[in-house]
Amino acid sequence: MIHRHSGLVFAEHTLAVPLIHGDPDGPRIEIFAREAREADPAAEGRPFLLFLQGGPGHRAPRELPVWLRRAARDYRVVLLDQRGTGRSTPLTRQTLARIDDPAAHLARFRADAIVADAELLRRHLTGDRPWSVLGQSFGGFCAVTYLSFAPEGLREVVITGGLPGLTATADDVYRAAYPRVLAQNERYFARYPEDEAIARRVVDALREQDARLPGGDRLTPHRFQTLGIGLGSAARFDRLHHLLEEAFAGPELSEVFLRRVDAVVSFAEDPLYAVLHEAIYGQGAATGWAAQRVRAEFGAFDLDRDGPVRFTGEMIFPWHFTEDPALAPLAGAADRIAGKADWPALYDPARLASNEVPVAAAIYHDDMYVDRDMSLATAAAIGNLRPWISNEYAHDGLGREERVLDRLLTMVRE
Template identity: 40%
Template sequence: MQMDSILSGIVSKKHFFSVPLNYQQPEGEKITVFAREIVSTENQHKDLPYLVYFQGGPGFGAVRPVENSGWIKRALQEFRVILLDQRGTGLSTLLNHVTLSHLSPEAQVEYVSQFRADNIIRDAETIRLQLTNNTQWSILGQSFGGFCVLQYLSAAPDSIKEAYITGGIPSLTRQADDVYQATYKRVIKKNNDFYRRFSDAAKLTGELAEFIENNNVILATGEQLTVEMLQLLGVNLGMEQGPEAVYYLLEQALIDTANGKQINPLFLHQFCQLLDFNTNPIFALMHESIYCQQFHQRGANWSAHRVREQFQQFNYQKGQRLLFTGEMIYPWMFEQFNQLKPLKDLANAVAAKSDWTNLYDVDILMQNTVPVAAAIYSEDMYVDMNYSLETAALVDNLQYWVTSEYEHNGIRIDGEHILDKLISLNRSKSLR
């Protein structure tokens, strides 16, 4: 543990833990997992229970707090909060093409297979035992973090006092193809909403797509921009303030010059900031595996790419309205993004892998006794509401709040209210 840091209304401590890469081989290779412990300044000397936060992703480090606000403010009223950098991210041992370069192709597949939710939860358990002297703690998961919560409830429910989920109740049984068939339909709706809100957006995207097809446009990160890459901006359409960010970027993409229409250098920089495939490669590499389970007896096999063939409207044609895609991963991304190119063979091997272990135990979840409260966003572009409700019906002792007030990242926008609502749901349950 390192010394305290003082933020605005928060005291922060750094913790570094040595954990097995593969928990089936506990004496083998070790990696480091980082966790930041935060507490409000007024509570820093109190013996408070812990709440551990599981970040969305996969492949993103935990939020870096700046001040005592949002969901953190509500949590710090009664908890010490653990912000976990899931293995492979943040200050934990990183996973990228540089750290994998010394391994053979076969060893790389085995290595990255250890970076799923099951081992993230094993890491959390290792940390809990060291920090709490084997007492229960509370857990909160956003998006993929909610998938981690369900895995935790399957694997070690006795370690959890209460659980909270925002925008992240996974299907327990459906395959990746089912997920993407539903997802494409929701992305079409988000596109329709986007073009209805911004009346000149179709004209702007059409002009930009034509310019990209006829010119060699090089992004600030060095890649040649393609129309397929442009469509990836749609990942932002399912976020609060995301459509606005996309529109304002498109609005200034092309500029008039003495030599005619040219690409705006500002666009070339800001485009890269709205996509994070170069900076967070685990997301592209492992995203489809979060939908794979042993009983499916098949790999994801580039599910989003295959299912897209059922939705031909996403294949851009000049003169037609360009449709943005969403949280989909495609094999060509490992040919176009610089930091993904070295991972192309590995990505293909991961896509073909069919011997994934199960992440959820339905029988245990059907007998769950841990109080669980979840926010389900009816307009969520990333996590299908109907599949979330299917799961909620299976998990005992789970209460949910369905709302159309927020997009997928509602916890970033109004986290204090959302977490307070969920805490009230769990606490009212315990009083019955």
């Protein structure tokens, strides 16, 4: 299928791949990718660039991201719906209900399987030619897995806000994350000091009122607290303020507020994000609901104490699977995944140290989602990697200005 709009040509690719790559004769799923290239006939001869989306569990962008036109000047850009998302045999509460062992099934949807899918797609599109990879956030994690296990498929790699700790446990990740989230809270309330009183008023109202979201489920104080998930994005930093300033219609929470909150706290569109979020850090040990356990070390997030409300960030808690109707059918599977201890390694430090594929990586100094110190250590551990450390952008720098990708492409080619 070919579509043309906005000066670009879009082609669709679908490929059947093994559910378990170690069992090529077993069950198969489909992966879907949309290719974007310039309308100029010469663009058909350009090399391929695979874009790996942030997540986990998020489909490739459907709109035209800021960086796409810059990439299309040099490449045929492949926007992959990572397995289980978008049009790649999607996993939802509806489809998972038809699977006998959803936990075992979901364990096949981490970065190692995504990379194996990408290699099959590369061969399908390019034959034996390597391609370039652009990884944003979790997509950068996948790119490091790619460098670890299939570097022969890579021509060059660009990573933005996505260098993982190679040996970091889930506990390490969240123990480093909570202070960053608190720091971002302080920046937020310094910009909008009046919102501290509003946030406290909302929490008190939720304790007294039976506030229902559009789907009929209840908005609880700790669900409200998770609105901080967007504080690490420059675009969403101000959205929280605009949401809070319309929180009340008299003494009651406003319908407008509840509708907008629902769009943030519901995982109906991306349940895989919630189910697999901690599993992306699992290597040889169970994650065991690390975000919940480590949170107890940071009293500032305790809503029962007297003091200001502080929003949490990119953390998933067990109660998500009882309070969010989109996740409730997956509660048992999520608990089993949290207890799974035999996760295989996602990175090969020895192979990364001897890496010869050119790599350029943007490390955002004040990134709320990916720890700067872990990223710097990983940058030093990967051979042939050039880092760009910047405090000009938040985690979403790639989507803010075209020059972010332009600079990284210049670096990787040097």
